[in-house]
Amino acid sequence: MTLTFEEICPRWDKLLDTIEQTTTAKMDKQVLNELGNFGKCAVAEAWNGFAYVAECHICYTFGVKFYTEGSDREKYDKQFRTLKDEFAEHWNTKHLGYDKQ
Numbered sequence: 001m002t003l004t005f006e007e008i009c010p011r012w013d014k015l016l017d018t019i020e021q022t023t024t025a026k027m028d029k030q031v032l033n034e035l036g037n038f039g040k041c042a043v044a045e046a047w048n049g050f051a052y053v054a055e056c057h058i059c060y061t062f063g064v065k066f067y068t069e070g071s072d073r074e075k076y077d078k079q080f081r082t083l084k085d086e087f088a089e090h091w092n093t094k095h096l097g098y099d100k101q
Helices: 010-020 029-035 042-047 057-070 073-095
Strands: none
Touching: 010 042, 010 073, 029 057, 042 057, 042 073, 057 073
């Protein structure tokens, strides 16, 4: 069984879908700050906290990409949805069933 980004990161999936539907050029500063915070970002939600930074270099890279891609609306529209799918694929391949606690 594989999981979707929505199942892995339900809070961020809902939040990012809402942002995608807005007409603003930049994300809300608070949302962007959380997206760049390794303890609150989408990858942290998947890991239930900050521990992933030391556990998985690829997850760390995804955390950085979520922030950098999310900070620009054009990049978000073109690339961020793909990034969610790529993260879900990585999660399913490397971490599904892995006890993160």
